[in-house]
Amino acid sequence: MNEHHILDLLDNVIEGTLKPEQRQFIELHITQCPECKSEFDRLNAFMSKIDALPKEIQPPRDLWSGIEKRITTQPRGTIIELPGHQYEGSVEQQKAMRREIQQGIVRRSVWYFRAAAVALLFIISAALYWYLTLPELPSWQVTTLEGKPKIGSELLAATGKLYIGDLLETDNASRAKLTVGKIGEVELEPNTKLRLLNTSPTDHRLSLDRGTIHASVSAPPRLFVVETPSATAVDLGCVYTLTVDSLGASKLYVITGWVSFEHGGIESIVPQGAECITKPGIGPGTPFRNQCSSAFESALYRFDFERGGSAALDSILPEAVPPDAISLWHLLYKTTGQEKEKVYDKLAFLVPPPLGVTREGVIQGDKNMLKLWKNHLNLNPYAIVPEPVDAVP
Amino acid sequence: MHSAAETVIEERDLIVRAASGDTRAFEALYRRNVGRVYAVCLRIVTDVPRAEDVTQEVFVQAWEKIGSFRGESLFSTWLHRIAVNLSLTSLRSRQRYESRVETNEEIETFDSPAERHSPETVIDLEDAIRRLPPSARAIFVLHDIEGYRHEEIAEQLEVVVGTSKAQLHRARRMLRKVLEL
Numbered sequence: 001m002n003e004h005h006i007l008d009l010l011d012n013v014i015e016g017t018l019k020p021e022q023r024q025f026i027e028l029h030i031t032q033c034p035e036c037k038s039e040f041d042r043l044n045a046f047m048s049k050i051d052a053l054p055k056e057i058q059p060p061r062d063l064w065s066g067i068e069k070r071i072t073t074q075p076r077g078t079i080i081e082l083p084g085h086q087y088e089g090s091v092e093q094q095k096a097m098r099r100e101i102q103q104g105i106v107r108r109s110v111w112y113f114r115a116a117a118v119a120l121l122f123i124i125s126a127a128l129y130w131y132l133t134l135p136e137l138p139s140w141q142v143t144t145l146e147g148k149p150k151i152g153s154e155l156l157a158a159t160g161k162l163y164i165g166d167l168l169e170t171d172n173a174s175r176a177k178l179t180v181g182k183i184g185e186v187e188l189e190p191n192t193k194l195r196l197l198n199t200s201p202t203d204h205r206l207s208l209d210r211g212t213i214h215a216s217v218s219a220p221p222r223l224f225v226v227e228t229p230s231a232t233a234v235d236l237g238c239v240y241t242l243t244v245d246s247l248g249a250s251k252l253y254v255i256t257g258w259v260s261f262e263h264g265g266i267e268s269i270v271p272q273g274a275e276c277i278t279k280p281g282i283g284p285g286t287p288f289r290n291q292c293s294s295a296f297e298s299a300l301y302r303f304d305f306e307r308g309g310s311a312a313l314d315s316i317l318p319e320a321v322p323p324d325a326i327s328l329w330h331l332l333y334k335t336t337g338q339e340k341e342k343v344y345d346k347l348a349f350l351v352p353p354p355l356g357v358t359r360e361g362v363i364q365g366d367k368n369m370l371k372l373w374k375n376h377l378n379l380n381p382y383a384i385v386p387e388p389v390d391a392v393p
Numbered sequence: 394m395h396s397a398a399e400t401v402i403e404e405r406d407l408i409v410r411a412a413s414g415d416t417r418a419f420e421a422l423y424r425r426n427v428g429r430v431y432a433v434c435l436r437i438v439t440d441v442p443r444a445e446d447v448t449q450e451v452f453v454q455a456w457e458k459i460g461s462f463r464g465e466s467l468f469s470t471w472l473h474r475i476a477v478n479l480s481l482t483s484l485r486s487r488q489r490y491e492s493r494v495e496t497n498e499e500i501e502t503f504d505s506p507a508e509r510h511s512p513e514t515v516i517d518l519e520d521a522i523r524r525l526p527p528s529a530r531a532i533f534v535l536h537d538i539e540g541y542r543h544e545e546i547a548e549q550l551e552v553v554v555g556t557s558k559a560q561l562h563r564a565r566r567m568l569r570k571v572l573e574l
């Protein structure tokens with residue numbers, strides 16, 4: 001029996017918030033300590049029960065009639081009263097109560113009028129002060145690198161400012177650089193068009209309509225976001241290149257760090273050295289490492305975007321080598337039945353699953369097991385310092 | 394069968410129509426989303442009449458504010474945020490009320506022997522969640538069921554991240570005790 005149990009750390013294992021060396025220590029400890037192993041198994045069983053809870057519960061009665069009554073009897077923008085109390089008592093008592101309420105309304109009306117006059121005066125003063133001390137609108141600095149980029153319809157000189165809602169465009173002979181507040185830079189290649197959607201201390205957001213950008217961001221995760229016609233690239237602290245073609249399809253290549261490519265509830269985590277393609281109406285495909293074989297990449301494309309199904313999968317799996325674990329892990333979410341079993345078997349062969357992950361559990365879609373395996377593959381950007389996937393033995 | 398893209402386009406159309414005053418379009422949005430909204434309201438506020446009131450209020454507020462919905466997130470996500478906000482507001486006002494009138498409910502604590510189930514009893518997980526202390530319950534529901542991160546919960550509840558983690562740990566411990574896991 002071990003003298004030092006790690007029971008308090010098991011929650012962190014489940015949540016994937018440990019560093020690799022901590023996780024390895026705990027996994028080793030679990031194999032040697034029956035008490036902690038038992039606790040870990042019970043915790044996993046508990047989390048499986050929580051995951052199985054329904055996301056939707058229908059109310060016992062239809063609430064629409066009450067909602068409809070409220071939204072159709074008062075114009076938008078009015079203050080809405082919550083359902084009131086029902087009064088009981090004799091007719092006389094009820095009449096007295098109504099009189100009391102009406103008198104109260106008159107008294108309150110006079111008070112409201114006075115209060116409104118004071119409030120109006122205050123608002124006018126505050127508005128005047130605000131107008132006179134108005135700070136400059138938030139914007140990003142734009143620097144011309146080559147040629148003559150345009151902001152809206154105006155040609156840019158050496159530098160300029162891009163305000164929220166502004167369009168920045170380069171032609172086939174121009175390039176530009178954007179300074180994203182204090183967190184990074186974005187370079188625009190020729191024939192690129194983007195719009196600044198928002199910039200604030202908690203959200204820097206632009207939309208890339210077409211062309212190529214190189215983003216270099218050093219900030220907390222999810223602070224810098226690029227929307228494309230087919231998916232949203234959420235920065236998790238990284239350097240990457242993103243291209244959108246004339247049909248709205250996009251291709252992402254992450255040079256360092258992590259990017260989450262998201263659309264319609266589908267999320268692909270793309271680590272450094274990996275690429276990911278998205279198509280309008282379909283969303284992000286399966287991420288794949290930049291150095292994978294061309295046969296692997298083309299089979300993956302057929303599977304994701306040409307309904308390649310089992311035939312494409314049968315071409316993907318024989319081509320996979322250990323560093324392709326990132327793609328196979330994502331495929332566990334995109335396959336069912338026998339296809340999923342094949343993906344599991346190949347991934348388990350390439351990178352054996354960690355303790356607590358079973359074939360049956362993964363096939364049944366056990367979220368905790370998938371998360372554990374993801375952590376084991378170093379695919380959780382929130383849990384660890386990013387490492388190349390090629391480091392997987 | 395609609396594809397995901399068709400569903401998104403159809404929903405966008407419903408949102409535009411609802412924003413211009415079409416109540417039929419808004420009813421369609423209600424029918425699509427009421428299950429998820431009611432689930433989070435019920436799990437946070439715990440009693441059915443109050444959860445129904447909060448759910449109604451969520452959709453009335455959504456109707457009021459739909460013109461400001463910019464489509465930067467899914468409509469269901471936007472609605473879900475309103476539901477969480479109103480549920481937490483309702484929970485806080487109830488806690489304030491109960492602290493003023495000093496009800497006897499404190500006696501019926503989660504660990505009270507009288508409340509414990511015998512091993513033969515089929516323990517309902519939803520019921521066990523309902524009986525968690527309010528703060529721990531809200532954090533547990535948001536983190537473990539709704540998938541919020543501790544940072545988001547801390548901001549929403551105006552607590553530090555450490556408090557959110559500690560309350561989650563406490564809630565899990567209490568639930569596991571009841572479930573004997």
